[in-house]
Amino acid sequence: MEDKKPRNEAAGQKQAEVRKEEVAQYTVQKQAKTSELTNKNADYMFHFQKALAKTDLPSERQAEIVAEMTAELKEKQKNGVVANKLYGPVTEKVKELVEAPAKAEANKPQPFWMTALDNGLIMLILFCVMYALLGFFDQKSINTQANGWLTLLVTSVVAGTGLAYFYTALSPEKMAASKHKWLKMFGATGALIIVWLVAYYLVMLVPTEFNRTLSPIAYTILAIIGFGVRYYLKQKLGFKRVTF
Numbered sequence: 001m002e003d004k005k006p007r008n009e010a011a012g013q014k015q016a017e018v019r020k021e022e023v024a025q026y027t028v029q030k031q032a033k034t035s036e037l038t039n040k041n042a043d044y045m046f047h048f049q050k051a052l053a054k055t056d057l058p059s060e061r062q063a064e065i066v067a068e069m070t071a072e073l074k075e076k077q078k079n080g081v082v083a084n085k086l087y088g089p090v091t092e093k094v095k096e097l098v099e100a101p102a103k104a105e106a107n108k109p110q111p112f113w114m115t116a117l118d119n120g121l122i123m124l125i126l127f128c129v130m131y132a133l134l135g136f137f138d139q140k141s142i143n144t145q146a147n148g149w150l151t152l153l154v155t156s157v158v159a160g161t162g163l164a165y166f167y168t169a170l171s172p173e174k175m176a177a178s179k180h181k182w183l184k185m186f187g188a189t190g191a192l193i194i195v196w197l198v199a200y201y202l203v204m205l206v207p208t209e210f211n212r213t214l215s216p217i218a219y220t221i222l223a224i225i226g227f228g229v230r231y232y233l234k235q236k237l238g239f240k241r242v243t244f
Contacts, residue, residue: 044083051094110240118239120160121230128223135216148211158199162192
């Protein structure tokens with residue numbers, strides 16, 4: 001009696017697996033008829049839907065994906081295309097679709113104002129560090145209007161905004177569509193330098209009493225504050241690294 005029980009359980013389990021396979025095959029055949037897909041493509045979509053249902057994607061989005069893929073397969077199978085070659089293994093295709101929203105968000109261009117703010121803060125920090133070092137090692141060289149607090153502020157704002165425009169004008173998408181890449185690059189660089197020099201010249205016309213030079217310690221404190229502000233905003237806004 002003890003030997004028969006495990007055998008009966010094994011036989012029952014095998015029958016259940018066979019029944020499950022028959023149901024799956026029937027479902028695939030039914031799907032092939034209703035969707036007008038070949039048996040291979042219908043089988044792929046059957047397993048794809050099962051795997052997709054286990055993800056956290058909204059049911060509406062899942063239905064859209066299945067409908068789009070079914071329509072595409074229906075059209076391309078006329079030329080002998082099979083789903084596995086078109087989309088790859090089911091697990092990889094599902095993983096690609098699940099990760100797609102995150103990748104799209106990561107590749108989304110950063111707003112112009114955010115790029116300008118980030119670059120402006122970087123330039124402010126760099127100028128503060130430079131002025132502080134000059135002040136500590138050569139006090140006479142920094143006591144000029146060119147190193148005043150207003151010069152620091154204006155040049156940082158202009159440089160930050162100019163660099164944001166520079167990065168936007170020379171983005172990979174725009175450069176790929178441009179026929180004269182080097183000319184565009186030199187033009188953008190020249191425009192940035194000219195605007196910065198003009199702003200620098202205009203701020204030099206401001207009377208000294210409105211553009212006083214700060215002490216090296218003050219510039220050091222401003223650099224630390226600027227670094228802290230940028231670190232906080234980077235965590236809050238998520239500044240993206242701009243590349244060409």
